[in-house]
């Protein structure tokens with residue numbers, strides 16, 4: 001110890017469970033650094049994972065990289081009811097459930113629906129053609 005700040009580094013691969021049609025085919029790559037600062041547990045780092053699902057707009061298969069910047073504070077001395085993650089047992093006493101934390105952080109960082117791209121044109125409301133790949137003759141309406 002020697003009076004220095006003690007840092008616990010976690011390098012892990014965490015499988016993420018499928019969530020509302022979004023699958024995570026490979027485990028998330030987790031890099032976290034934890035340290036106690038003024039009795040609070042600071043967790044900083046990053047999580048990278050690949051998400052797969054259908055584009056909400058055009059229904060094409062989508063595979064997107066998801067990056068999560070982690071910057072969390074936990075009070076290990078707080079009662080479980082005032083701890084925002086307490087009900088999920090991320091932090092039990094001074095033990096941290098990295099898999100549970102990772103799952104929650106990834107899901108909270110996910111957009112409500114996957115899109116194949118910000119400029120997805122979606123499907124034609126009349127004939128159902130994918131407007132990204134084909135120009136149908138319904139235009140001009």
Ligand SMILES: [Zn+2]
Nearest residue numbers: 055058116120
């Ligand atoms: Zn799309």
Ligand SMILES: [Zn+2]
Nearest residue numbers: 124127136138
């Ligand atoms: Zn059309």
